[in-house]
Amino acid sequence: MAETKDDSGPALPPAIESAWGLRGRPPRGPRPGLSVPAIVDAAVRVADADGLPAVSMSRVAKELGAATMALYRHVASKDELLTLMVDAGYGPSPGPASPDDDWRARLTRWAWAEHDVLRQRPWLLHVPITGPPITPQQLDWMEDGLRCLDGTTLPEGEKMSILLLITGYVRNEATLTNQIAEGSRAAGVEPGEMMPAYRRMVGRLIDPVRFPALLRVLNAGVLDQDDDPDDEFTFGLDRILDGIEALIARRAA
Known part of the structure; x- marks a missing residue:
């Protein structure tokens, strides 16, 4: 018996339902072309360009040329959007390896x-x-x-x-x-200059009695580059x- 699906238990969070395509379509509105995948793709583009702090519902709406409130008909909250962004951001898994690999x-x-x-x-x-x-x-x-x-x-x-x-x-x-x-x-x-600068600062601060092991690292040139x-x-x-x-x-x- 290989069946492991279990439909019992609490309801799935909205973000998980969206990720798995289990939520029904929202009623048609003024922007019928707006969809969860389009919103998530736009949010990922914003994060790629300007980092996670730049991601907001208003910024994503601007990216799509839509009203901010229109996004909430598809994605209930920013937390839900972040969940979907992580899934999209990781992208497809590497897939099966070569059968010859150990x-x-x-x-x-x-x-x-x-x-x-x-x-x-x-x-x-x-x-x-x-x-x-x-x-x-x-x-x-x-x-x-x-x-x-x-x-x-x-x-x-x-x-x-x-x-x-x-x-x-x-x-x-x-x-x-x-x-x-x-x-x-x-x-x-x-x-390329961080460790050399760090080495120079450390070299000015340590004494060989208190930091003999660290001094050996410096003398070995470990922090030279x-x-x-x-x-x-x-x-x-x-x-x-x-x-x-x-x-x-x-x-x-």
């Missing part, structure tokens, strides 16, 4: 796909997380992530925990990279995958 190659591909989305659309990181994924494309991402672990000996609960671990790492790395870039721009620091964010991401992801590999081996034994 679980590690598949998870690496999946993590890099999310990494690239968050680098391209950092406004996604500013939308509050209010619960587990429930919209269509987000569940597609989850499905593909779980399939990466097909063929391992891990129980299903640990597969879910691995996805949570990896996506948490991806979001944290993307948030850190984005905030550092924003801070550098605000301070007028040229790209900015790191490539992709290199840092690769290093961290590989360490996580090493741990998962050890877990799989332990479960198999």
